[in-house]
Amino acid sequence: MVSEVEKIQKKTSCEHQSDCMKLVQLIVDGQATDEQIAQFKQNMDKCLPCEKGYELEKCIKETMQLKLEKKCVPSSLIDCIKKKISAL
Template sequence: MNASSTTPSVTEVAQKQMKHTCEHHAECMKIIQAILDDEASEAEKDHFRENMDKCIPCIEAYRLEKCIKDSLNMKIVKKPCPDSILNTIISKINS
């Protein structure tokens, strides 16, 4: 008898111990966006790291959002704004 066929893997055991629903999904999504935008505080990052170790929906949401952001960054060509447009915007804001 092969022990590996009856013994669950570490991943399977870990997944059974993890949360499959997130009670604070909206809050977690805000923190994920702040982390990906490099605007999260150290406390928010630490809190999210602790939560991510236990919450499958947060792990999946982080991976998806990061993948989307990385894909967009690779596709977008960044061009400087022409001075004439910039001056027009500034003058309209100041008036």
């Protein structure tokens, strides 16, 4: 938990943003190593753009998973496929 004082002291610009955002992508996609995660967490505690960037990427990923409508396949399609397979 970061205190309010520490939050205020966070950097408001990031000199490594390109690299940090690549790391963010690996982390939100579950493709980062433990070492990369630890490295980024340490950095995120001190850097506001990195924290915001991580929050945004994580939020977009979760939004895609949760809010996109999931259609159910029509039962007629399943029947049609099974019928055609049986006829082969």
